[in-house]
Amino acid sequence: MPLIELHAAQRDDLDTIENLMQFYLYDFSEWLPLKLAGHGFFSIQPKLEYWRKPATQPFLITADGELAGFVTVDDQTHLDGVQLNLGYLFVIRRFRGLGVAKFVVSDLLSRNPGQWHIFHIDANLPARRFWARLIPILTGNLYSLHQRPVDGYPCTFYRFETPPQSAGPVHATSPC
Numbered sequence: 001m002p003l004i005e006l007h008a009a010q011r012d013d014l015d016t017i018e019n020l021m022q023f024y025l026y027d028f029s030e031w032l033p034l035k036l037a038g039h040g041f042f043s044i045q046p047k048l049e050y051w052r053k054p055a056t057q058p059f060l061i062t063a064d065g066e067l068a069g070f071v072t073v074d075d076q077t078h079l080d081g082v083q084l085n086l087g088y089l090f091v092i093r094r095f096r097g098l099g100v101a102k103f104v105v106s107d108l109l110s111r112n113p114g115q116w117h118i119f120h121i122d123a124n125l126p127a128r129r130f131w132a133r134l135i136p137i138l139t140g141n142l143y144s145l146h147q148r149p150v151d152g153y154p155c156t157f158y159r160f161e162t163p164p165q166s167a168g169p170v171h172a173t174s175p176c
Contacts, residue, residue: 003063004062004099004104007060008059017051017070018047071088078117078119079157081115086105115161117159118157119148120155120156139160144158145158
């Protein structure tokens with residue numbers, strides 16, 4: 001496993017995350033009808049309001065010192081009583097399958113206790129397999145499944161609670 005670090009994004013890092021969003025959307029274009037604009041990029045509006053929300057926590061992911069993706073935690077929930085949502089999780093292809101996403105999710109859950117949901121679009125088969133393997137491990141099988149559309153697309157939600165723990169570091173590193 002590479003050396004994985006999770007860095008709280010600063011205001012200057014938001015352009016980097018917006019740039020990485022192009023790759024995130026490229027991956028999603030396999031499952032959603034996303035179209036490229038005439039200039040060859042996906043037309044997305046900067047998410048300034050999203051980044052400014054106090055509940056939005058963006059992070060950059062590095063693996064072996066290289067930028068490897070980004071992740072966000074937010075409060076944009078779709079199930080009653082849930083407080084925390086994994087908003088975006090993107091790991092570049094070169095670092096997929098190496099435990100990067102598992103480390104990142106585990107770290108974020110440990111430092112953010114409360115009622116969570118994590119969801120995926122059902123058409124995204126790699127996400128379906130990933131979450132179906134990981135959620136039971138991270139929750140000790142204490143979760144519930146919910147089916148609900150989001151923006152008209154069938155989605156699976158994993159709902160669970162993470163217990164309070166001592167506050168984790170703002171900068172986390174994977175074990176060597």
